[in-house]
Amino acid sequence: MENKAIAKAFKLCSQLMELYNQNPFRTKAMASASFKIDKLPFPAVDASLEQLAERPGIGKSTAEKIHSLISTGSFKELDELVAKTPIGVLEMLSIKGLGPKKVQIVWNDLGIETVGELLYACNENRLVEAKGFGLKTQEEIRKAIEFANAAQGLFLYAKAEKIAAPLLVALEENFKDDKHSFTGEFRRKCEIISAIDILTTAPQAALIKFIEANEHYTLLETYDTSLQFSDSFSLKYQLLCSNHANFAYDLLVHTGSDAHIQQLQALQQPIPGAETEEAIYHKLGLPYIAPELREGLQEISWAKENRLPVLIKFTDLKGTLHNHTTYSDGVHTLAQMAAYCKDELRLEYLGICDHSKTAVYANGLSAERLKEQWAEIDALNQQLAPFKIFKGIESDILADGSLDYPDEILAQFDFVVASIHSNLRMDQEKATQRLIRAIENPYTTILGHPTGRLLLSRAGYPVDFKRVIDACAANSVVIEINANPLRLDLDWRWQQYALEKGVLLSINPDAHRTEGLMDMQYGIHVARKGGLSAECCLNAFSAENIALFFQKRKLKLKQLP
């Protein structure tokens, strides 16, 4: 069991304690334990009771609950609370904007026990009658439920990958003489996955046996040449049967989006029987098109004109910008993050961007603590040379679009990532203005996660992308592709527009622990979908070139009136 899952259980327990009006201090201790577990710098599974209990915010009782969770999947107090709560009420707690207090009123005063009933009540304008609820709250809740409903059955790419990878391995082991490949949206590296498609030459009857023999899978439907099943996470799978002669052809047909395939067919019907996908594209007079690009946008006209971008790869990345440490809300220290980048990832540089002072919840840095951090960076840079740590900050964009420190402090950073973390409910005009004001700030180097979205969990604030990207172009501001699998923001669908305008992109992991740095691979996936090549990616610059880039920007600043 991962720390995240343990933390989730404690969070639920604290929400339920609040729902049942239990002692507020115990309730808060439970919430705080959840937070601390999430921030443990080691896996709780490996830790003894004593090791856990000596962590701040975790005592003997919490340590025991953690061990109980790991060995049995739950603990007594949580079990009892869950047992007396209708499942629909539990679901309500996970809807954004609905906390224990509001759920309490919905359940106790209005007698609503399911999310469906709650949506119905919103539509019937019945929520406004409840104490503390008004029209706006009702509308927010209605929107949040509809968002959650739309996310039903969908998975983040990263999660789907984790769940589905063992299946392909199992197929390869059980059907050694056959060919198997992921296809469809998963092979195209889409950020959200509705089903895992696997093309295989294994015989269908044997596949059915194989699925039925595995307790994790439930067979849903069998067709002539395919079968559908789901797993214990409710992730859906489709096995598509092929044969060795047609494998490449079938792979091509199932990988491309409908639009991509239609556009190919408009050129000429692709011909089965070729050895490779490459050969099929060649027969159509086209170069090979990478699966990530096969969305039916511009890739076929690019291919026809022989100007497909050379897509960026993980190994093109020379460094990483926008990362957190224990100075703010990160789990690992500055030295640990640097050592990991240098020794494990073999990168040339690390950009540190802890939270700025307004982000109190994330332990944002005061001017004094910034000086401490800078001194430590200077010392580490001496030790680790030629590896380089750049002094950055993730500056909050305040409500009026200004940055979070006075100019004399901003001037001392190597670079500044500006992003919005608070006051997220804005209309498009306000959000766009706020972003543009931040982009026009001469100290802004990179615009961080432009929409603030959390995939499948929260829509971002609405943004006029064209105006924001144009402003970045006009002010030479780089746009972040936040590589956290929940964000992947800037969306790949807007990358081409940015690139056409000459805007550089940066694949930023926003890592809060060493392992988070590997999220850059998800950034690479969507960057490739957007057609990004290494020369337009800021953190594919060498240490020397990026230092020059930062310096040039600072020179420009000095020339300002």
Add this chain to the structure above:
DNA sequence: GCCGTTTTCGGCCCGACTGTTTTCAGTCG
């Protein structure tokens, strides 16, 4: 439930923002 002693009890307690109130409660990052 955790913590730190004035050391085994008693205090603990983000702040901004929003929407609902008419002075504050709930939620979030």
